[in-house]
């Protein structure tokens with residue numbers, strides 16, 4: 257027992273601080289697998305087994321899109337591609353929301369993730385200031401993003417280019433010295 261304690265202390269105080277561990281690097285395979293295991297077990301054990309009580313009516317989808325674009329798109333992209341608007345690297349990276357990994361969570365599990373966030377990652381928890389209807393609406397939109405029609409996709413892409421340019425323009429205006437970089 258004492259032996260494990262010594263190993264843990266050496267790891268925490270000597271080894272971990274000496275590793276160069278920038279957020280611009282990518283987690284290795286073993287680390288990703290372990291982290292995914294812990295996250296998915298945590299979510300599966302605590303999430304309620306419920307299905308979205310709201311239907312994807314045009315009105316609910318519109319509300320969900322509005323909330324998603326306000327609260328999620330800066331990190332996950334307007335189209336859920338995982339391309340963040342900061343031009344920065346997260347550790348672990350921002351998840352793509354349209355692929356099987358993300359879409360295979362049940363409704364109740366997605367609700368749990370969005371409400372609670374994922375500790376020790378960039379994924380924040382929204383439950384304190386967002387009610388259930390808002391969270392379910394964003395889940396409707398997240399499901400919809402995985403099955404966009406080609407015209408819907410094109411429209412989102414052009415808006416996403418436009419908003420990146422607007423964002424750059426805004427940054428240049430507020431930090432004129434950035435133009436010289």
Ligand code: HEC
Nearest residue numbers: 327328331346348349350351357358370374377378379394
């Ligand atoms: C500040 C950046 C940020 C914001 C804002 C954010 N996320 Fe995330 N999100 C992340 C990161 C980073 C991860 C990856 C966490 C990990 O690897 O465990 C993530 C993971 C997720 C996952 C799990 C995906 C998977 O494949 O397991 C879901 C679902 C999700 N986010 C939905 C949302 C929704 C919906 C919103 C808006 C209400 C949102 N996120 C807002 C950064 C963010």
